Amino acid sequence: MLELCVCIGSSCHIKGSYNVIRTFQQLIEEKSLHGKINFNSSFCMKQCQHPGVAVTVDGAAHHVMPESAREFFNTEVLAKV
Numbered sequence: 051m052l053e054l055c056v057c058i059g060s061s062c063h064i065k066g067s068y069n070v071i072r073t074f075q076q077l078i079e080e081k082s083l084h085g086k087i088n089f090n091s092s093f094c095m096k097q098c099q100h101p102g103v104a105v106t107v108d109g110a111a112h113h114v115m116p117e118s119a120r121e122f123f124n125t126e127v128l129a130k131v
């Protein structure tokens with residue numbers, strides 16, 4: 051099971067974490083990945099200094115702009131499930 055986690059701390063919230071979460075949820079739905087991805091959210095991941103929303107994929111830190119969330123999912127998440 052792949053662990054996918056999006057930060058919902060205040061800094062990431064301002065950078066658009068809600069939109070990243072919505073995009074990921076839509077893609078998990080579209081591609082029927084509920085049984086393959088454990089999708090969670092987290093409070094501040096101590097990555098606020100980076101541009102973009104903090105996201106971890108199996109514990110590895112990434113920073114995702116809301117407008118590139120779909121592309122990120124396709125390259126970094128889909129490739130691993």
Ligand code: FES
Nearest residue numbers: 057059062095097
């Ligand atoms: S609020 Fe997301 S890393 Fe700090």
